[in-house]
Amino acid sequence: MQEAYQEVAERTLLAARNLLEGNIHEMAGFCCYHAYESSASALAVKESRPHGQRVGHLQKLAIFREYANNLEEVEIRATLRQLNLLIGSARNKLLYPKLEEKRIKLPKDELSREQIERLVNDVEVIVNWVRQKISENLEGNF
Numbered sequence: 001m002q003e004a005y006q007e008v009a010e011r012t013l014l015a016a017r018n019l020l021e022g023n024i025h026e027m028a029g030f031c032c033y034h035a036y037e038s039s040a041s042a043l044a045v046k047e048s049r050p051h052g053q054r055v056g057h058l059q060k061l062a063i064f065r066e067y068a069n070n071l072e073e074v075e076i077r078a079t080l081r082q083l084n085l086l087i088g089s090a091r092n093k094l095l096y097p098k099l100e101e102k103r104i105k106l107p108k109d110e111l112s113r114e115q116i117e118r119l120v121n122d123v124e125v126i127v128n129w130v131r132q133k134i135s136e137n138l139e140g141n142f
Contacts, residue, residue: 002045002134009038009127016120025116026107030094032116032123033087039130040064046134061088064126076129079122086119 016031040063044055061084068080093110111119 002042005038005042005045006127006131006134009035009042009130012038013120013124013127016123020113020117020120023113024108025113026094026110029090029111029116029119032119033091033094035127036064036083036087036123037061039127042130042134043067057091058088073129076126079125083119083122083126087123090119 012031012035016028016035019025019028019031037057037060040060041055044060044063064080065084068077068084071077071080090111094107097104097106099105
């Protein structure tokens with residue numbers, strides 16, 4: 001099952017890149033969220049933890065937060081912490097319009113294309129890192 005979640009993460013990240021090329025950056029951002037969550041589920045399966053649809057969005061982000069707290073890899077730890085903050089707050093903003101002071105704010109106006117490009121790149125780092133970790137087939141925490 002961990003390979004299935006990881007494949008979903010990788011394919012969703014590919015979709016994010018395609019959406020960026022098509023100038024639909026807000027949906028690329030949402031795909032990043034889904035790719036990130038799917039990689040978290042891959043780790044959860046690896047560790048025999050609850051995963052997938054049985055786990056809420058915040059719980060999936062907590063999986064990465066827990067790993068970040070125990071990682072020796074400084075760059076990965078920093079990227080996980082940064083992504084947890086950004087992705088957790090951006091999810092709904094990238095899906096739904098909202099009314100702010102009598103003005104409708106669309107998802108495409110929440111984050112810039114450049115911010116989403118950075119998000120795609122950072123999520124790709126984590127998706128690749130998870131791929132490596134689940135391929136190593138290590139027991140316990142890493």
